[in-house]
Amino acid sequence: MTHRDKELIHSAKQHLGDELAALAKFLPILAEIESRKAYLEEGFPSLFKYLTLGLNLSESSAAKRIGAARLGRVIPKLFSMIESGVIHLSGAYVLSKYLESKTLPSILPLCVNKSRDEIDRLARNYFASSSELSVASTREVVRLRVRRVLPVEEQSDDGPMTNLKAAFPEPNQECDTILSTEVRLSITLSDTGFKRLERLKQLKPGHNFASIIEKALEMYQSKIDPVGRVERKEPSKFRGDQVQGEITCAQAQDQSTKPRATVTRHIPAAVRHQVYRRDQGQCTFMSVGGMRCCERGRLEFDHIQPFAMGGKHTVENLRLRCRGHNQLAARVAYGEDFMRRKCGGLTFPGK
Numbered sequence: 441m442t443h444r445d446k447e448l449i450h451s452a453k454q455h456l457g458d459e460l461a462a463l464a465k466f467l468p469i470l471a472e473i474e475s476r477k478a479y480l481e482e483g484f485p486s487l488f489k490y491l492t493l494g495l496n497l498s499e500s501s502a503a504k505r506i507g508a509a510r511l512g513r514v515i516p517k518l519f520s521m522i523e524s525g526v527i528h529l530s531g532a533y534v535l536s537k538y539l540e541s542k543t544l545p546s547i548l549p550l551c552v553n554k555s556r557d558e559i560d561r562l563a564r565n566y567f568a569s570s571s572e573l574s575v576a577s578t579r580e581v582v583r584l585r586v587r588r589v590l591p592v593e594e595q596s597d598d599g600p601m602t603n604l605k606a607a608f609p610e611p612n613q614e615c616d617t618i619l620s621t622e623v624r625l626s627i628t629l630s631d632t633g634f635k636r637l638e639r640l641k642q643l644k645p646g647h648n649f650a651s652i653i654e655k656a657l658e659m660y661q662s663k664i665d666p667v668g669r670v671e672r673k674e675p676s677k678f679r680g681d682q683v684q685g686e687i688t689c690a691q692a693q694d695q696s697t698k699p700r701a702t703v704t705r706h707i708p709a710a711v712r713h714q715v716y717r718r719d720q721g722q723c724t725f726m727s728v729g730g731m732r733c734c735e736r737g738r739l740e741f742d743h744i745q746p747f748a749m750g751g752k753h754t755v756e757n758l759r760l761r762c763r764g765h766n767q768l769a770a771r772v773a774y775g776e777d778f779m780r781r782k783c784g785g786l787t788f789p790g791k
């Protein structure tokens with residue numbers, strides 16, 4: 441071994457040590473950020489979104505760090521083990537799937553200096569034998585892997601098809617051609633789900649699985665997506681025509697002026713639809729830096745002037761908020777103590 445070789449080996453060990461030391465400091469900070477929900481004020485609906493969109497980590501890097509941070513909250517000595525290199529991030533992430541197990545701390549010493557696959561097998565056997573399968577693992581009925589095909593200009597010089605074969609080694613007879621705008625999914629369906637898919641294929645001769653799934657997704661989205669429902673109902677509803685069982689905006693506004701005792705928490709459909717349309721089906725929270733929260737799912741209606749303080753169900757007094765930012769607004773309106781009592785174990789530590 442030359443002097444330069446020795447120098448490189450020494451340098452690699454030193455830098456790896458520095459990296460692990462930084463990671464061991466980063467993870468507890470991450471755990472506290474999640475505990476305090478500090479990402480909300482920055483305009484992110486979740487810690488995962490903060491790491492991927494705010495700090496530009498990849499999805500897998502973010503998931504591993506969040507898993508390790510959560511595991512470290514349960515077993516604090518994990519952080520020092522990561523720093524010393526006896527357990528790695530991937531191994532900690534595997535173990536974080538069993539957070540609900542009471543015997544989780546006892547498996548940690550067994551994972552020292554093991555590979556990810558070894559820890560995975562160890563954990564499966566360990567928790568299966570102790571009948572303590574985690575909720576996360578038992579609920580995992582559908583596994584989904586998504587890989588986006590690179591645009592042609594980003595593919596290798598060997599040509600797009602060579603690149604595609606490398607990205608998707610398993611041939612898929614459902615798609616002969618993949619464009620840069622397409623995504624290939626690898627999914628695991630239940631037996632019932634697959635029989636349903638086959639039955640639909642029988643009923644639609646000439647269609648492949650992909651086109652059937654796309655059609656099913658389109659129908660399902662039109663059924664549950666609030667923005668889509670607004671677009672469909674708008675022609676009759678917002679011309680002033682009353683839809684059976686619902687009320688017009690004018691009536692909704694009128695209801696908001698009724699005596700308090702007769703007003704319920706139910707927000708009239710016409711008002712909800714207008715708010716959804718105005719806010720474009722997205723959380724309206726804006727950070728101090730001007731960043732709007734990106735959350736579009738599981739949205740809630742937030743009263744700008746709180747309902748309990750006389751706020752009305754009007755379009756002007758309502759806005760869309762994700763769960764986290766709705767709670768943040770409530771925390772501002774009602775105070776820390778009230779929210780702590782209201783939310784039970786869920787706490788919002790002071791700033």
Ligand SMILES: [Zn+2]
Nearest residue numbers: 723733762765
């Ligand atoms: Zn939000």
